[in-house]
């Protein structure tokens with residue numbers, strides 16, 4: 001496997017007031033992946049990306065960006081990174097073209113109108129290049145932020161809460177844009193507290209809570225490893241309690257006694273077939289106990305359940 005594009009080791013950050021916002025974070029970002037950093041408000045997401053981007057100094061630890069130390073080789077490291085902040089600052093009366101071209105200049109890159117044209121076209125902003133930012137829709141403004149971050153041809157793009165406070169349609173549009181960038185070879189790191197976003201977009205997910213990186217995992221593995229499934233049986237006759245002969249199963253009875261809910265591990269089911277999940281045994285035991293049901297459905301636990309469990313466990 002190729003070298004990681006970002007290597008973070010033993011990163012600590014204590015702010016001037018003594019608050020420890022990051023606690024010994026180790027993390028490697030793979031070339032070309034979409035990595036979602038998921039965590040509740042105040043978990044340390046912005047602190048972590050600000051450190052990697054060189055906007056905040058680390059108290060301890062080391063960051064390498066594409067082989068360059070982010071302190072000793074600051075310029076080389078920083079030139080490889082594009083950062084998409086949440087909001088546009090005060091350039092409302094500038095045109096799209098000028099804003100994006102100016103951003104490139106900030107990195108000391110010589111003008112390259114052909115590159116700016118490519119970026120604007122890929123983000124469907126070409127037709128708006130002479131518009132002032134103030135005249136653009138919310139979605140277009142967000143795309144201008146991405147264009148600015150791509151103006152100096154970075155290999156890594158950080159997106160800080162890319163879809164915070166935007167509507168569903170715009171969120172989908174942003175996801176599409178991000179996927180396209182990844183397909184063009186850009187490594188993407190996004191922070192989010194929308195679980196749905198991590199579930200939809202990421203190749204790997206890191207969960208950060210109270211300054212600690214509590215988990216880093218392939219999304220698919222995470223879902224498989226920690227996900228559980230529920231089978232709900234709608235009974236013919238309500239029950240007062242779960243029959244003693246079914247005590248071996250993880251069963252819950254709904255308050256009205258009309259539904260039996262069976263929780264089992266989705267991973268057992270996929271690796272061992274329905275036998276492994278105990279469904280056959282449960283159905284046989286239900287038959288023996290004379291508990292009839294008229295309908296059933298299953299539900300896979302989402303990343304949201306997993307996330308809530310993780311954060312709860314450590315609270």
Ligand SMILES: Nc1ncnc2c1ncn2[C@@H]1O[C@H](COP(=O)(O)OP(=O)(O)OP(=O)(O)O)[C@@H](O)[C@H]1O
Nearest residue numbers: 015017019021039040041042043044045046047048
């Ligand atoms: N300059 C600072 N001085 C002291 N504490 C700070 C400073 N900046 C951030 N913090 C604290 O560090 C913690 C992590 O903040 P950070 O902004 O990194 O979290 P976050 O995960 O990005 O949260 P959000 O989703 O709300 O943006 C918070 O408790 C915050 O109050």
